[in-house]
Structure formats: structure tokens, C-alpha cells
Amino acid sequence: MAPGNEMLECGSGSAKVSAHFRRQGYKCTMLDYSEAGLNAGRARFAAAGLAGRFVVGDVNALGFQASRFDIVYSGGMLEFFSDIRKPIVEMVRVLRPGGVFAATMVPRKWSIQTLADLEIAVIRSGKRLLTGRIGEAWQMVRSVPNHYGVNSAKLREYVRACEDAGLVSVHGLGISPFPSLALPASGQIAYVRALKRWRPAWNRFDRSQSRWTEWVGSGYRVYGVKAR
Ligand SMILES: C[S@@+](CC[C@H](N)C(=O)[O-])C[C@H]1O[C@@H](n2cnc3c(N)ncnc32)[C@H](O)[C@@H]1O
Incomplete structure (x- = not known):
């Protein structure tokens, strides 16, 4: 992947990840079925002086031609689908052969x-x-943990759905070893500072292929390449 490539983020909401890619020179399209979600992304892009395309749409029926994008990403979206296969098939459809698909989820599980x-x-x-x-x-x-309508799909089910949709070299990882906390303001500031210091350990955790990271981590990540 290289600057100038076309990226699609589905369920983009505040478009944090797309904004990061845009800063690296990628051309970004943000899709969400919520106008309010898109507005949050528009506000982020406008505040940072970034250019991007915002599209209202349903990830189950994308209004783009096949093989249109170099990268397709979704964050915090797939876990809300009872059938994860349909949106994955659709996202892989609009990805070009050799293009990269990646998704992160916050699953319904102990972590x-x-x-x-x-x-x-x-x-x-x-x-x-x-x-x-x-x-x-x-x-x-x-009510702890309250999963707000999140499905119960396991990491291996996401991996399988990606492979069935036509991705190869698919990896599934457990990510995010440090939880979101509710601390008093001074504690919160100290925690955020500590998280910055612990970033290298966090990165090592996120890249680990071991089973325990899947168990302990509060998120899942899957990624793969569309078969040529
Ligand atoms: C939890 S938010 C995540 C937003 C953003 N990706 C992030 O990580 O901050 C999930 C987003 O997916 C969008 N979404 C849910 N179902 C969708 C669908 N069928 N098609 C398009 N967007 C959808 C929601 O509107 C929401 O903005």
C-alpha cells in the first residue's frame, strides 16, 4: 500500500482511522448509514483541513463497483451484525485483487x-x-458486562468469514490489553500518560499471535489480502 491509494472505511463514524490515513496521503471515502455519524467524521476532517468523501450507505449493499478500492477497513462495526458474512462479502467485493482488508471489533466475551x-x-x-x-x-x-447488542461471534468465525469471502493470508488477533477506565480527572490524566509510555508493550501485545492475547484483549483484529 502507498500514499495515493484509495481507502474505504465502512461504519466510519468519527473517521479517526481514515483521518490518520488521509494525513499519510491516502484518498479516503467514509461510508456510514447514519448522517450523524458522517457529520462527526466531516467535523474531524474539516477541523484538520483534510479532504475526504463522505457517503451515506449500507455496508450490506455498497453502491460501488467491484474492485474499486485498495484498502477496505471497518472499526467497531462488524460486531453489531447477527450475520457477519454478508457485510464482509460486500466489503471484499469492492476491494481490488491484491488489496488489503482489515477490521477491528469489540467482541462479546470476557476480557x-x-x-x-x-x-x-x-x-x-x-x-x-x-x-x-x-x-x-x-x-x-x-448488567456488567453490558454488550449493547453485540453478537457472540468468535475470532475464528471472523477469520473463516474473511477466507470464505475470498481473502488469503488472513490473520486474527486479540488486541487492546489496556481497558478504558472511569477515573477522577487527575487519575485519568496519569493513566493516559502511562498508556503512552506503555505503547511499545501495547504494540507487542497487539501483534502477538498467541492464544492468551485473544482471551485477555478487549478487541479482535482480522486482516487479509484479496486473492488475485
Ligand atoms: C461503534 S461505531 C464505530 C465508528 C468508528 N468506526 C470508530 O471506530 O469510532 C459503528 C458505526 O457503524 C455504523 N453502522 C452500523 N451499521 C451500519 C451499516 N449497516 N452500514 C453502514 N454503517 C453502519 C454506525 O452508524 C456507526 O457509526
Whole structure:
């Protein structure tokens, strides 16, 4: 892949990843079925003075000709589909042979984030307990982890769906060893600073092929190349 290549991000929302690629010189198309999501991306691009194309559309029926893009990416989207095959087939259709597909997901499973969610729920429920809202507090802790409609697809199912859609050299990895936390402002700043220091360890974790990273990590990543 090289600057000047065409990238499509599906379910782009705030388009953070596309903005990164645009800065490297890629031509970016952002697709989302939510106008509000696209507006968040437009705002990010406008604030950074970046050019990009924003398209309203459904990833299950993309209005692009086959083999149109060099890179197709989606982040935080596939986990919301009960049938992951359909959107993957469609994204691979618009990818050129030799092009790269990548997706990240936040799956429904135990992970390091589950502990963090518990921490967040305990803090929030504590506030309710102090004001006598015991039922609400209990409900809050009980609902951890709350997966908000996320499917239960396993990493190997994503890998299989990618292979069946026509990708080769498909890899599936567990990623994101450090959870999102709800800390007081000073703690949050210190945590973000620490995360920056721990970035090399984080990168090593994300690139590891071992089974335990799939188990502990709070995300999945799959990537592969479209067969020529
Ligand atoms: C959790 S957000 C992720 C946004 C962004 N990729 C990110 O990582 O911050 C999921 C996005 O997928 C979009 N989406 C969900 N189903 C879609 C579909 N069928 N077609 C296109 N976009 C979809 C939603 O509107 C939303 O913007």
C-alpha cells in the first residue's frame, strides 16, 4: 500500500482511522448509514483541513463497483451484525485483487475490559447507593458486562468469514490489553500518560499471535489480502 491509494472505511463514524490515513496521503471515502455519524467524521476532517468523501450507505449493499478500492477497513462495526458474512462479502467485493482488508471489533466475551466495566459500575452504583437508590445500584453492577447488542461471534468465525469471502493470508488477533477506565480527572490524566509510555508493550501485545492475547484483549483484529 502507498500514499495515493484509495481507502474505504465502512461504519466510519468519527473517521479517526481514515483521518490518520488521509494525513499519510491516502484518498479516503467514509461510508456510514447514519448522517450523524458522517457529520462527526466531516467535523474531524474539516477541523484538520483534510479532504475526504463522505457517503451515506449500507455496508450490506455498497453502491460501488467491484474492485474499486485498495484498502477496505471497518472499526467497531462488524460486531453489531447477527450475520457477519454478508457485510464482509460486500466489503471484499469492492476491494481490488491484491488489496488489503482489515477490521477491528469489540467482541462479546470476557476480557480485561470486563474488570474495568465492573470498576466503572461500582463507582457509578456507589453514587446511587449514597442517595438511597439501591435497586438502581444493583441493576448497574448486575448488567456488567453490558454488550449493547453485540453478537457472540468468535475470532475464528471472523477469520473463516474473511477466507470464505475470498481473502488469503488472513490473520486474527486479540488486541487492546489496556481497558478504558472511569477515573477522577487527575487519575485519568496519569493513566493516559502511562498508556503512552506503555505503547511499545501495547504494540507487542497487539501483534502477538498467541492464544492468551485473544482471551485477555478487549478487541479482535482480522486482516487479509484479496486473492488475485
Ligand atoms: C461503534 S461505531 C464505530 C465508528 C468508528 N468506526 C470508530 O471506530 O469510532 C459503528 C458505526 O457503524 C455504523 N453502522 C452500523 N451499521 C451500519 C451499516 N449497516 N452500514 C453502514 N454503517 C453502519 C454506525 O452508524 C456507526 O457509526
